[in-house]
Amino acid sequence: MGLALASDDDGAVMEFHWCNKPFFNVMGFDESDVIGQRATIFVGPDMDQSAHLLTIDKLMRWEHFSVEVQLTKKNGEPVWVAMTWTPLTDPENGSRWWLCSLIELQARPSPNKNVLDFRSRSSVNDDLLTKYTEQVAHLESENRRLRSIAKAVTRDSNEDPLTGLSNRRHFEANVSVWIAALRNRGAAFAILYIDLDRFKAINDTLGHEAGDGLLIAVASMLKRITSNTDLVARLGGDEFVILRPLGESALKISSLADEIIREMSKPFEYDGKSVSCGASVGLAIADENTRNPDEIVGDADTALYHAKSTGRGRWSFFTAEMHAQSVATRHLAAELLVACKRKEFIPYFQPLVEASTGRIAGVEVLVRWSHPTRGLVPPKDFLDVAAQMGILAEIDAILFSRLREAVAYLDTARTEISRFAINVSAGRLSDSAILHDIRVSGINPKRLTVEILESVYLEQIHGATSWTIEELRELGVEVAVDDFGTGHASVQGLLQINPDVLKIDRQFVQPATESERARALIGSLIGIGKSLGLKVVAEGVENEAQARLARDLGCDILQGFYFGKPMAESELFKVLNETDGCLWCPISKVQHSELSMDILP
Incomplete structure (x- = not known):
């Protein structure tokens, strides 16, 4: 027995919403095969066309009828059934339903016995009429029961089961x-x-x-x-x-x-x-x-x-502005998919300098999009959309493949770059694919530093992330926390991540030469890193005064436009050969003390 919700305009157009187990047993279908489907899924190539057309006609007229016909099981086997269709109407909302009952026949019926129309009783004798009257009474009782089922099915199809709201x-x-x-x-x-x-x-x-x-x-x-x-x-x-x-x-x-x-x-x-x-x-x-x-x-x-x-x-x-932004975002998303297919993402490199010697300590690898018409697109213009699209892993994989070639080229320069720092989102750390990308990159993992790029909230440091960090350490990869002090990464979070490197955000470094409070704050941040045994990097160094101050406050490594903007590997290769790896000449502390009155107000 099955229950199907019919179209108000055409009784032959319907979708099954409920069937009992014997119904599925007769036809050999699972519930997922039938619910939401039309009755035509049971119609096979061997079904008698006249019976098929007559059935459709009866359904379109909303008539109560029975038909003995050959249907097709899920496995393709034919099956002869007696199929009865009874129209039902929900008195509360007017929705129209069909009750379909099936009885499997053990033998093919005689050719003359095909369709019995319950509305045409002129050829039925009295005994048969009595029998059918009893059947109609039974069906009316069943009709009332099925109306309640139909009502429940309608409610379930429109209602969220948890809250009772519309779904x-x-x-x-x-x-x-x-x-x-x-x-x-x-x-x-x-x-x-x-x-x-x-x-x-x-x-x-x-x-x-x-x-x-x-x-x-x-x-x-x-x-x-x-x-x-x-x-x-x-x-x-x-x-x-x-x-x-x-x-x-x-x-x-x-x-x-x-x-x-x-x-x-x-x-x-x-x-x-x-x-x-x-x-x-x-x-x-x-x-x-x-x-x-x-x-x-x-x-x-x-x-x-x-x-x-x-x-x-x-x-x-x-607003209209949001609409324009939405259109632009959709256009950007489409372009990013093409960019992934064409592998248009390339690495750029910004030097990291040893605070004590001024020599290059490594480089931070930054992604750029080599757009065919817009030129180089910075990450701030596309990474957020890429994250929403879930394609950061794909971009990372492209970057690693390009990085392998770049590292091999840079290794031919007169000065070796000991470390390459790559930005990885906290979400990517939950994905073990980052380990695969590193293993197949061909780069010695001991030359890599992974920087956790985005905000690190304690609830994000779960089992998968911790496991990935430990696996990175097993490979020899350093772990750095970026933008420390901006309010996203807590000290408790640091203890949980247990990084090797702490990078202090530029917003603390740049005002420190002009503000005593800023100097005190950056000194505290450096103190936290030193107390945990971490290397400390000062980001955003843009002049000599900032470089000297960060060094004297205890920073181990300096980074910023003062030592070099992000550049392609060919430009970095040239810089390495021209400077022999010395990008800054730090003055002695004696000289610094003579100038301290000019630097520190």
Whole structure:
């Protein structure tokens, strides 16, 4: 027995939503093969055409009928069945259903026995009529039971099982209906796209039961603060949406967004504990120019991304500027895919200088995109989009392959470069593919330093990341923490990562020659590194005074435009040969003390 939701316009157009086990046994199909499919999946090449056409005609007329016909099992074997179709209607929402029952026949029926129309009883004798009357009474009872099943199936197909809100399917169907009404001089409406902040941290620290409890509480709150004319849905995960008629102005929309932010800023209670989460909201308005559901949902999603990127816990309206940025991002994403295919990413090198001698201590490897029309594109113009696309690993692999050639070329210079530092995101450290890239690069791992490029939050240092760091050390690779002191990498995080090198961000180095407080701060950061036995690098050195100060405060290595901007391997090769590897001539401490009054106010 199976239950299929039919089209209101054509009874022969339907999708199966439920079948019992005997139904699957007769046809040899699994549930995943049938649910969501039309009955035509059972029609094989051996089915009698007249029976097929007659069946379609009965379905289109919404008639109750039975047919004995040859169908095809999943494995291709033919099977003769008695198939009965009973039309049902849900009295609450008017949706129309078909109840299909199958009985497998042990032998092929006689040629004259094909279709029996329950609406045509002129050739049926009294006994048979009595029998069919009893069957109809039974079917009416079964009809009532199946109506409840149909109601449950309809609810399940439209409802999020955890929160009871509309699900993605129901939301998308309603957006289409609202847009169609809008084109027919209907009212404009708004979409509020809601994403919970720090939900993953709650799930990871308190468990999935706490996460589910939070989602249910959020759903309850959203239903409480919205009206009956709104549609509230959970799209999945921690994402919710609200459809709301625009009304006379957008003020009510922004007021609702304010209320959501305000309610989400309050702690939720779970298992006697207070849980703080927060939310960000993206808003977009559909008007007569809106073409399709994907467009307006995408606009709201873009506004949500803008809200999260500007600090979270806030809302943002979609603007024309965001639209232009969205179009540019999509264009950039398409170009990046082509760039990966053409391997257009190349390494550039910036010198690292020993603070005590001024000789080259190594280089930092920085990616550049060799664009066919725009020339060299710096990483700040494409890495964020590449990260969103999930292609950083592919770019890294291309860079490693190019780096192998560059290292081989630079090794022919008169001065050897002992170390090559490569930037790796914290996310990439969770991917063991970075180990594979290093192993197949052909570069001695003991000449490599891996710099953790992005913010390192404690919750990101999980088992996979720690394992990768240990494997890197086994290979002989150094580990450095970049941009230390910017508020992203904590001392506790340092202890967990246990790096070899600490790089102090340029925002502390550059003002230190002019500010006593800045000097005290950079001295403290250097002290932290030294207390942990780490080599300390000063980034962003742009003049002689900054270089001398960083050296005298205890930095081991200096880096910045003062010693050289990022350059191609051919330019670096030339610099190495012309300078014999000495990029700076540090003055003695005696000379420095004579000049200290000029340098340190």
